[in-house]
Amino acid sequence: MLKKIIALIIALFIFFSVNSGWTKAESIYTDTFLNAIPLSFDSSDELSESYTSGVLNQQGDAKYYSINMQKNGELYFSMQQNPSVEIGVTLYDASGKEYETYYADKGVKIEELFGQGLVKGNYYIKVFVYEGTGTELPYQLHVMRFYGDDVEYETNNTIETATPIKIGQYYLGYTDQLDTSDLFRFKTNNIGLINIKGTAAVKSDLNYRLLDEKGHLIEAKVVKASDQYSFSSIFTKQLKPGTYYISVSGDSRVYSNEKYEFVATFIESIKFEKESNNTLKQANSISSNIQYHGLLTEKSDKDIFKFYASTTKYVSVYFNRLENTAFKIHVINSKGRVVKTYTTKKGNESIVKLGELRLAKGSYYLDVEYYEGESENVLYQFLLK
Numbered sequence: 001m002l003k004k005i006i007a008l009i010i011a012l013f014i015f016f017s018v019n020s021g022w023t024k025a026e027s028i029y030t031d032t033f034l035n036a037i038p039l040s041f042d043s044s045d046e047l048s049e050s051y052t053s054g055v056l057n058q059q060g061d062a063k064y065y066s067i068n069m070q071k072n073g074e075l076y077f078s079m080q081q082n083p084s085v086e087i088g089v090t091l092y093d094a095s096g097k098e099y100e101t102y103y104a105d106k107g108v109k110i111e112e113l114f115g116q117g118l119v120k121g122n123y124y125i126k127v128f129v130y131e132g133t134g135t136e137l138p139y140q141l142h143v144m145r146f147y148g149d150d151v152e153y154e155t156n157n158t159i160e161t162a163t164p165i166k167i168g169q170y171y172l173g174y175t176d177q178l179d180t181s182d183l184f185r186f187k188t189n190n191i192g193l194i195n196i197k198g199t200a201a202v203k204s205d206l207n208y209r210l211l212d213e214k215g216h217l218i219e220a221k222v223v224k225a226s227d228q229y230s231f232s233s234i235f236t237k238q239l240k241p242g243t244y245y246i247s248v249s250g251d252s253r254v255y256s257n258e259k260y261e262f263v264a265t266f267i268e269s270i271k272f273e274k275e276s277n278n279t280l281k282q283a284n285s286i287s288s289n290i291q292y293h294g295l296l297t298e299k300s301d302k303d304i305f306k307f308y309a310s311t312t313k314y315v316s317v318y319f320n321r322l323e324n325t326a327f328k329i330h331v332i333n334s335k336g337r338v339v340k341t342y343t344t345k346k347g348n349e350s351i352v353k354l355g356e357l358r359l360a361k362g363s364y365y366l367d368v369e370y371y372e373g374e375s376e377n378v379l380y381q382f383l384l385k
Contacts, residue, residue: 033096033124036064041145044070048145054127056087056137062128065141069120073147074172076115077125080140081107085132087139089113092124099154100177102257103130110142114257115174117151117163152182159183159215162245167266175201175250175258181209184246186264188239193272195236195379196246198262200226203255208234208262209247218244230323231261233377236295238269265379267293278302280336283365288315288384291351296325296370296378305366307384309359316356317366318383321347325373327380331357332365343371351381
């Protein structure tokens with residue numbers, strides 16, 4: 001009996017020793033974050049700001065702050081440089097998982113550090129000396145908080161954790177510090193074409209990819225770094241109904257936390273040009289009061305569409321003004337003679353009326369050609385009324 005009691009005591013001792021070890025390991029973050037100072041923001045509106053100042057007493061010193069994200073959105077961090085040391089900022093979630101660490105260079109300027117899209121919840125930041133020595137090291141941290149559903153939600157680097165997106169809505173993201181991709185999930189219910197339009201990054205190339213529901217590659221394109229932050233058509237692909245993913249990644253060896261934006265546009269097949277349609281005989285037939293899409297693949301590409309005027313009437317031509325490309329549009333009669341030529345202007349993507357012309361009963365053609373600007377995989381829209 002005594003042996004059984006001793007064995008039971010030993011078993012209980014082992015059990016509590018092991019479990020108290022787990023509790024202690026879990027409480028490392030809990031104890032640290034319990035002392036975190038809540039950041040005070042100037043409002044609970046869609047956009048708010050917080051400024052906080054402090055002093056690091058020595059190289060190993062660190063200060064912790066907490067941030068409450070009441071809704072999905074984005075945090076953006078800036079730091080006042082210190083002339084003596086590089087001050088770092090690390091972002092954690094409530095479980096203690098580290099998201100990003102960046103630091104401000106030595107100096108006297110205010111330096112933008114990083115942005116991060118996040119789901120609602122509690123987050124923590126650590127301010128510390130990244131490199132350098134000294135005592136009484138002052139710092140000033142600036143945090144912008146934005147609430148909205150048009151940003152990526154970290155961590156979204158697998159198809160299981162991909163950020164869900166809506167077709168036709170613009171989204172903002174930041175490349176990861178690690179060499180991982182940001183993944184976004186969307187669904188299509190019909191057969192059609194998906195066009196991905198996005199921006200380049202300033203310092204590193206961006207790799208845009210389209211994946212199927214199993215993560216297999218469908219299409220990919222590298223967008224070279226550019227100081228021109230503007231949208232361009234990246235690729236257009238025909239898809240069946242289903243679930244798909246857009247992947248965006250940069251090269252963290254060059255630069256990380258690069259800002260980018262993109263939009264996915266879905267076009268029904270009946271409203272998209274059918275190649276080859278670069279001669280009058282191959283022209284696609286179109287109707288009035290329907291918005292059509294076409295794709296300029298290169299400078300020499302042209303798309304021709306055929307329409308019919310049932311009686312003598314006025315016809316208005318509408319075309320969208322693209323940010324980086326201008327087009328030349330010819331209206332041609334059944335004999336192949338140009339009766340009117342329009343040239344589009346660069347603009348903000350809106351569809352505008354190019355002009356109105358009186359046409360006699362008969363068949364006519366709309367010849368869409370490149371004029372100036374970007375020429376590869378440029379998506380355009382037009383309409384006849």
